[in-house]
Amino acid sequence: MALGWWLGGAKAGGRAELDTWLALHPAALFALIVAVASQPASRRITALGIGLLLALSAELALVTSLGAPPPLGQALRAALAGLVLGLALDGAVRLGRALDRRAGPALGAVAALALLFVPGVVDLHERLVLTPEPIAAADRPAVALLTGLPLVWGESGPSETVAGNGNATLRALARRLRIVPVPNVESLASSRLALIVQPRPPGPAGLVALDVWVRRGGRAVLLLDPSLRWSSALPLGDPRRPPLDAGLSPLLAHWGVRLHVGGEGVEFVRIGQRRLALPAPGWLSGCGGEGIAIACTIGRGRVLIVADADLIDDRAWTGPGTGGDSRAHRLADNPAFIAAMLDRLAGRTPDPSDRVIWATTPHI
Incomplete structure (x- = not known):
């Protein structure tokens, strides 16, 4: 997904920064957590860690290939924020699956998706990993x-x-x-x-x-x-x-x-x-x-x-x-x-x- 996004909009715009891809992380984390929902806890956490590591490594390589210095600080923030969000999504899946054994997989996916629409959840992730918009100064000349x-x-x-x-x-x-x-x-x-x-x-x-x-x-x-x-x-x-x-x-x-x-x-x-x-x-x-x-x-x-x-x-x-x-x-x-x-x-x-x-x- 990151490669396809790079070959499309990011490449045409000439940007060499992580923001474009980091904005996709909540959706990608949701897909990953739902895909491994039936696995034991140790495997789910391992999959989350490996997924974040592979995604950020590929994204850093793409940014570097475009001529930018590797934004390691932003990548570290993205890894920590992604880990927290992934664990929260996993908790939502577990809650949905516990409510009804028969409809558990569907309820788990719905619960995780609903979490992404809770006010402030995705906003907090973006504030941690994306470059902020300019803030108006109180003493504007x-x-x-x-x-x-x-x-x-x-x-x-x-x-x-x-x-x-x-x-x-x-x-x-x-x-x-x-x-x-x-x-x-x-x-x-x-x-x-x-x-x-x-x-x-x-x-x-x-x-x-x-x-x-x-x-x-x-x-x-x-x-x-x-x-x-x-x-x-x-x-x-x-x-x-x-x-x-x-x-x-x-x-x-x-x-x-x-x-x-x-x-x-x-x-x-x-x-x-x-x-x-x-x-x-x-x-x-x-x-x-x-x-x-x-x-x-x-x-x-x-x-x-x-x-x-x-x-x-x-x-x-x-x-x-x-x-x-x-x-x-x-x-x-x-x-x-x-x-x-x-x-x-x-x-x-x-x-x-x-x-x-x-x-x-x-x-x-």
């Missing part, structure tokens, strides 16, 4: 959001609310940060930290205001796109459409940075331990480096610039179906990457619980 994209409001402005509570990337960021939309560059004056995503051209006065804000200690993540692919229901030429040009080239040049047009199509790239899905990304040069992302110190401030505003487009990184934006089903780390950059600018440690371990071998 405020982040001013300046953008020309319809992330919070619709293309008509604040009067039109985006359906479905807006952008999934912003929802993910809101678990760590307090997102405060602002209408223009001048509104950044009262903020220390900002996320600037393909804003509408601010004009000469706005460029000066942004430069002054940064030099006085402002910190910002800039997602700027030389080839924006954001879809729009508005006709070409409508000023309410997402801006193809953010109008920040003069300011970037003043900072010694150039934004270049890049490739076509969606590229999956690795930056550190993060896997990013980038639709037609550009590249940057300046501040002593070049690449898809660069860091610049400007006066007392600091900016992290990424040459792709489509990075924040949900279609690039979410998996198919409901829950495609969850840690377990996402295709890339786009929101986690943005959150980590903002965390660093805010002087905080990036959230380790949201990290996905991706395969380093060419299985995708």
Whole structure:
């Protein structure tokens, strides 16, 4: 079962972690316990131990083959949790079989299956063995959001609310940060930290205001796109459409940075331990480096610039179906990457619980 799951979804998603298989353990343990229910206690316990050992050994080998370091700590937790759950299922089977000798096998299986639906039983197993979802911090720092994209409001402005509570990337960021939309560059004056995503051209006065804000200690993540692919229901030429040009080239040049047009199509790239899905990304040069992302110190401030505003487009990184934006089903780390950059600018440690371990071998 683990091999079939690996050859299907896990291999296609490029993940190199145990979570996918450990989530199947309760069902597999149920099948094992019911299969050996007629055996003496010593044989049942031996079968449970051997089953867990073989399953975890195979799963560790698969994860390692995808390029990840063996997660031995998680495997040990899974072994202990599986042993406890297996013994509990065995106890439920014994109880069902004791109630009626004639219908004992069926009652035992029903009792074990019912145990898996008792509130908290499977949840406790998953809390012990699965990587936890990010937990919202009580002291979330405020982040001013300046953008020309319809992330919070619709293309008509604040009067039109985006359906479905807006952008999934912003929802993910809101678990760590307090997102405060602002209408223009001048509104950044009262903020220390900002996320600037393909804003509408601010004009000469706005460029000066942004430069002054940064030099006085402002910190910002800039997602700027030389080839924006954001879809729009508005006709070409409508000023309410997402801006193809953010109008920040003069300011970037003043900072010694150039934004270049890049490739076509969606590229999956690795930056550190993060896997990013980038639709037609550009590249940057300046501040002593070049690449898809660069860091610049400007006066007392600091900016992290990424040459792709489509990075924040949900279609690039979410998996198919409901829950495609969850840690377990996402295709890339786009929101986690943005959150980590903002965390660093805010002087905080990036959230380790949201990290996905991706395969380093060419299985995708």
